Amino acid sequence: MPLNEYKAGASFPGVVGRTTDVSTPAWPEPKRSKDGAPNVLFIVLDDVGFGQLGCYGSPINTPNIDALAADGLRYNNMHTTALCSPSRSCILTGRNHHSNGLACITEGSTGYPGYNGYIPFENGFLSEILLQQGYNTYAIGKWHLTPAEQSSAAGPYDRWPLGRGFERYYGFLGGDSHQYYPELVRDNTQVEPETTPEEGYHLTPDLVEKAKAMIADAKQVAPNKPFFMYFCTGAMHAPHHVPKEWADKYKGQFDDGWDAYREKVFARQKELGIIPQNTVLSRHDPDVPDWNALSADERKLYARMMEVFAGFLEHTDHYIGELIQFLKELGEYENTLIMLISDNGASAEGGPTGSINEVKFFNNVPENPAQNLAAIDDIGGPKYFNHYPWGWTHAGNTPFRRWKRETYRGGISDPLIITWPAGIEAKGELRPQYAHAIDLVPTVLEALGIEPPTTIKGVTQSPIQGISLAHAFNDSHAPSKHLTQYFEMLGHRSIYHNGWRAVCPWPGTSFAEANHPLGAPISYEQLIQLDAQGWELYNVDEDFSETNNLAAQERERLIAMIGMWYVEAGKYNVMPIDGRVTTRGLEERPQIAADRQQYTFYPGAQVVPPNASPRVVNRAHSVSVEATIPEAGAEGVLFSMGGNDGGFSFYVQNGLLIYGYNYVADTYYRVKATQPLPSGHHIFSVQFEPTGPADIPNGKGTPAKVTLLVDGQPVGEEHLPVTTPIALGWSAGVAVGSDPGSPTMPDYQPPFKFTGKVHKALVDVTGESVEDHADQMRIYLARQ
Structure with missing residues (x-):
């Protein structure tokens, strides 16, 4: 006999008599998902450029990610914010990064609404939404969404993962972590890795094992209850850490250098149809030396740094494959909506010569090439905090110019793969519709048939700013619905509107060509000058890689788009524009004590x-x-x-x-x-x-x-x-x-x-x- 249940807030429908024999029981209705509701799995890679996955033209082996693409959709017009925390806030809330108070990483927060690092509670996370719909919710790996000054044991914990709708968490709260000695948190408590590097410990397989365990824990009790998992590796962010045998698989494969890599990937991208046939490869970046002009020692060191990166990516792909295989073994893969994305373009934090310690970049400390060369045999191991040089960064973003932290397409154009065998008929197809990280949440909600809630925990919710991509799941010719999107990162600005992009680089088109040093603040007078002379214009419908600046020929259009940028900036809390980079870290911030x-x-x-x-x-x-x-x-x-x-x-x-x-x-x-x-x-x-x-x-x-x-x-x-x-x-x-x-x-x-x-x-x-x-x-x- 079915139980008599009633919804929360409704009056008790049973009968309460003086004794049980003259009473009728009723029970509060548990939160249950819709029958057949799919699982949702977000896989967020870190610092992976448009030209670094195998299915996007790279020579690096990523067979498991490629298999996801073959079983679903690849997007070639996906965009992020150009930096990690801002993009991740978009991915989880469906709101723009300045609306989330995350114009920069939390360590670079400043005292302005769009910059303070406090994601408003009116910008609900997808985890909070799906928790109300009867989902289990899990976060694994990199978080980097808590104000840095609130990440201690003193809390508050309301902006930690468990405070934002996740029932369980295992990972690291900061922006990156040592892959052999990570700073781990389980739920709200610091923990130490269960083994040591000498015993074979590495963060990625640890994260995968914990992810599998969380899913199994619930499925063995409630097999029909769906889950939402936000799975974020520390890869491919620095430090590039991987066991030596994985890096050695690529020995000699990058000896011809980054210029050759770009040419090969560019050709492969055309062959795969990832980029239009009329695409022009962006120029060789002025900040990157010609490979053949380097000394033999430099080429040897830089090639090894790329071998380590490639091994790290293949290693990551392998363990992502283990997670996907686990879903298949459980019978959950077919009805899991999987979205795999990178948070920004390839990273330039290794500087022009690469680094055995990425922290040097953030302290303005120049590299010591002789010291780096002496470390070559240990790069990738626990001894160093290594990162490759700008040349590989530029190559990793093929066919685009520039990189992470900048709003040229090299910084903001990223891979996106969506796979859902039970819900998307198309297999192995390309989707050219314009998309942004804020579009993932509304896409999931439409796919699941869920209306965005008006309140979460009593807090009235702001409108979701992204636009669903679900209309194009089974129609490659469906029009783009996302017509306008602004960008701002560390003073570097751009805007997309209906097939055109206007870009205003800061401190310049490259460091070599800039009139100002990296991280210089922008004065009001400089901003006026930039708006008068610093903007570029590209017809990206015809010029996919932004190589033909039409600012002079299309002056009226450019002026209109600059004005549009300011309208969007006013709407989403982008002001004041701040061009500083590392020195933002010196800002005084409110402390708990x-x-x-x-x-x-x-x-x-x-x-x-x-x-x-x-x-x-x-x-x-x-x-x-x-x-x-x-x-x-x-x-x-x-x-x-x-x-x-x-x-x-x-x-x-x-x-x-x-x-x-x-x-x-x-x-x-x-x-x-x-x-x-x-x-x-x-x-x-x-x-x-x-x-x-x-x-x-x-x-x-x-x-x-x-x-x-x-x-x-x-x-x-x-x-x-x-x-x-x-x-x-x-x-x-x-x-x-x-x-x-x-x-x-x-x-x-x-x-x-x-x-x-x-x-x-x-x-x-x-x-x-x-x-x-x-x-x-x-x-x-x-x-x-």
Whole structure:
């Protein structure tokens, strides 16, 4: 006999008598999906350019992604925002990135509505919508949608995955992560990887295993309940990490260089029909050297960097294939709507020469080619945070010009594959309709027959700004419905309207041709000048790769499109235009706790992420650790803020107190005590005193005098000629009593846990001398 059920908010339809024999029960109706509702799987790749997947003309093997394309649709006119967090916010909300407060990554947020990094709750996530429809909702991998200063254990958690409609989460909250030593979060709690790199750990297979487990957990209990999974690898973002055997599969395949790659991919794209036959290959970029002009050592190094990238992509494809095969084994593949997309074009964060530490780029530190060449055999392994050079970036975006962070098509045109065997009849077909990341949510809702909700958790919802692509699922000739789309990223602007694109590059058409340095702010006077003379115009219906600038011939059209850009900018919170790049990271932002000059940290607590940690770069500070040393001595890390990409560690080794400073993995400085570590209860301190100005544009933080102290008495001193100017490193959070993740210093294996007893640690940024205030410091620590 079926149960008597009633909907939420309805009155109780049963009968309540004085006893059960004269009463009739009724139950609140559980949230159930429609019968036969499909699963939804978003697969978001990171920094994959238009010309890097096999099914988009690349020589890199991606058989599992290619199989998805063969079983569904490839789009050649898909667009993103040119940067990761902004694009991801569009993918999940169906609203433009400035409407989401994500004009930039969360670490680059500023105090304006379109820039503050706080995705409004009125912009509901697809997870929140589908949760109301009876779906299980899972997020796996990269998140990067929480304000950076709110990603600590202090929360708030309302903008973490579980606060935005996901029932379960496993991944990393930041923009990238070490693939062998990731900073992992399960639901709302930090966790450590279950194995080590030496035991074969790599993030991608870990993410796939957790994804499969989440699906299986629910399907074995409720096989008819659909799921929405947002699956985001750390690949292909730096660091390009992959086991050596995968990179070695490509040995010698890129020895002819990036120019040859572009020509081969361009020809293959025409052969596949991915690009129109009349497409012209964009010019050789002025910022990229001719391959044949490079030295033999440079060609050797750069070819290896690309071999590593290619192996990383094939490795990623392999594990995506495992996830898809799992769906087939469960019998769920046919009725799963799969959307695979990249968040922006190929990345140029490796600089002109590539890098063994991407953090150098964000600190304006120039590369050392000899140092990079010496590392060639270890690139791709856990030792480095590597990224390939601009030449491969440019090649990866074939046939377009430029790359990530810029709104030429190389930065915003991305692969999109949609596969749904039970719902889309077409197989292996191309779709040329204009599309943008904001179109994915409305496409899913139309495909599932769901109306966008007017409220979520009591919050009235804003209109979805994207337009569904579902009308063209089975009709390649269906007209584009998305007719106008603005773009703005780090001051680089463009707009699409009905087959035309106007572009206003900043700081210029290339760095070599720019009149301003990368990351320069845009003044009001400069903006007026740019609007008068800086815009270009392309008929992309006829000129797919933006090679024929028609600004002079179509002046009236250009002026109209510039005006249209400002209309869209006003509508979506794009103002004020900000051309800064790395220096946005220096902005002061609201913190959960009031600003203070002394911070106390405890052993056993979760690592405090960089954006919630004390700001110690380029300023006087001290770290004091209260610890007990047994008679037999001790070793290990007392306090750390770093990883192998940069930071500092305060540790004991071979009976000596040591301060190790990792300057962007370029140079390692060590300050050692001149006398053995004493046993007993003590306060161990390190004092950092700037001795000169920082030179941030040239990648140099302040030089400093570093003093080691025991109970306020100096026991060692050295001078650091240079320190990190902007950001210590992506993993430079505060840890007490160990150095978890990748090792900050090459002197030890992580976590190098302290074998004595650490009681607490104090970070002081008052600039006051530890020696002069040792008694006050002891009292302060004793009171905590």
